[in-house]
Amino acid sequence: MDFDKQLWIIPELARGLYMAQIQQFIIGKIERGDLKPLDQIPPYRMIIKFNSQVKIHRNTVFQAYGKLDDKGWIKTAPGKGTFVSVTFPGHAKLYPQAKSVYQMPVLLHTQSLKRVKSPLKKQSFINVGFVVPSPCHIPAGLYSKYLTMHTKQYEKITQMQQVIDLHGFEFKAAVLEYVSTLRGFGTDPDCMDIIRGRAESLEAVFNLIFNKGDVLINTSAEDAELDLVLNRCKIKSLPLDTTGPDFIAKLIFMLEGGNVKAMHIRPQCGFPKSNNFSVEICLKLIALAKEYGFLLIEEDDYHEFWYGSSKYKPLATYAHEGYVIYLGALSLLSAYTQNIRIVNAAADFIALLKLRPPGFFHYRNLMDEKMLIKMMNSGELTQWGKSVNNIKQEHLRIVAAQMRNYLEDKAVFNYPESGLNLWLAFITDEHLTAYMSGLEQAGFDIPYMPNSERPGQGIKDMRLGFGSFDSQEAEAPAKFLHQNFNGDSLS
Known part of the structure; x- marks a missing residue:
């Protein structure tokens, strides 16, 4: 970034006071609004170059910046530069934030909203896990x-x-x-x-x-x-x-x-x-x-x-x-x-x-x-697609083996020819509800997709996505169900 030399000449520099003067110069610019939050500050060598009428040692500028950082006036991002902190002392007074509003000043038609029913039919399955590839494959x-x-x-x-x-x-x-x-x-x-x-x-x-x-x-x-x-x-x-x-x-x-x-x-x-x-x-x-x-x-x-x-x-x-x-x-x-x-x-x-x-x-x-x-x-x-397909084929092999090892007596599933999900059909909706409740009570975090149904009456199937896949994350809950639920029993 190019800096205007005239804006960074520190007036009346005096030997022995360089460090304090550098700090006060930058603080003054911030307090006057000349420097705003996230504005970039010149690196040490530029401060020295712009003020070459005196001999300022690099360590002096380094220590001055360090003290400003410690006091919350500036922040340094390695490899990117030094910037004005967004929370410098007194920032709230200079840059007051708009107050949150918690109540609308005009009457809303909330009664009409209560009468509206969702046009969507209730699904007979739960959506667990992603059915598109993880961004990690990009x-x-x-x-x-x-x-x-x-x-x-x-x-x-x-x-x-x-x-x-x-x-x-x-x-x-x-x-x-x-x-x-x-x-x-x-x-x-x-x-x-x-x-x-x-x-x-x-x-x-x-x-x-x-x-x-x-x-x-x-x-x-x-x-x-x-x-x-x-x-x-x-x-x-x-x-x-x-x-x-x-x-x-x-x-x-x-x-x-x-x-x-x-x-x-x-x-x-x-x-x-x-x-x-x-x-x-x-x-x-x-x-x-x-x-x-x-x-x-x-x-x-x-x-x-x-x-x-x-x-x-x-x-x-x-x-x-x-x-x-x-x-x-x-x-x-x-x-x-x-x-x-x-x-x-x-x-x-x-x-x-x-x-x-x-x-x-x-x-x-x-x-x-x-x-x-x-x-x-x-x-x-095309090559990227083939690479991710090979990864997902291996993930499918692993997750299918886990389902066979631990859930064979609890659900029916088919090895898919394509796609990024397995469909599991449990014996009854009561079985699926008991299994998912047991997992939650044991402290497992279940990655339900947004707008997914939750286990309940009429819901006995699971769409299990493996677009984002971790072998241990997938195996642990299946193993828990195998160890804690006897066969197709609900207890």
Whole structure:
């Protein structure tokens, strides 16, 4: 940082008083408001250089700064510099904080709030643990490298170039190439759009498809965010379990009932059960869509996390003749990429989608997008995904072994082919309530996700996420239940 020499010349310096004069000079600047909290102060050598009319020893300045630090006037951050403390003596008088207000001065309509009921259906399971990867897997070195590079480039570009970046043409081209290669379907730019936010992408698609009276077949009936969007769009939905042997027969029965406009499918995310369709089922679904004239809305988040011999093949890769609309996260590897939603559909549908009023660039971070362009084009994003997938496959192996060792007589669970969670079905809701209560009484901290249900009547399943995983943290509660609850007993 550059400092103005004229502002740091200490007047009337006298031998023997240098240390006290330096302290009083800086204190005076702070008390007058010339230096504000977190303003940077010159390093020792600069104070000496600016006051070269006398010979001030480095140790004198060092000791003066030390005394100011001890008294709370300044703070030194190693490698960054010395700054005015935010809590220096008398700071409250110079910079008084606004008083907190505890009561509104006008009448609020609280009675109307009490009458409002949540539109969301109660879920029949509890959410424990994260179902997205831990931020610890982000390649910080790579991010730092590209952030530095693009920050320097932005020092020289014009505002017009920034506006072009804001339109996202280069970013969309990189995304198009990336998803075409990684997910197995070649696509034309006219057949793809990017919408930021899961709820926003679902709402945009639904608003183009559904008219009053149209019906959605919902295979993720307890997906809270999907349920919220359906309520907001006022769409009638019918639940359908895809795990049973009579799934197709039930689907045909619903289709013959009429008014079915679309079916929503989310691989590995059915609630409270999950499964991926076989090639035969995928072909049958597309054939039924063509026969009955309804759309298949496929929402794919876990394309990076597959543990079987082969990946699930998205419906969008089949010859669907426009009956499939694909929605998917660019990547689950960071919070930003989770919110970048890719829409792949027939060109005329995408053209209509682009006619929607422009948003206010929600979720935009041009630096993140510049870094992602570089990582997609270089193959580094793909390699990052493969690396995290390998880590999560090992975590799944460990957590599955722990569940088998300790909870085999208490819950049924399936080893998933993909995703970042296990579904555990306990014997009854009373069993799950007793187990979770026992863990809490024993002092275990249970990482319930925000808005998760709590154990109680009608809730006997658990969605156990291993996106953030610690072997000991996962094993200890399972071991406790094994040691303290006899078989399937509640005591």
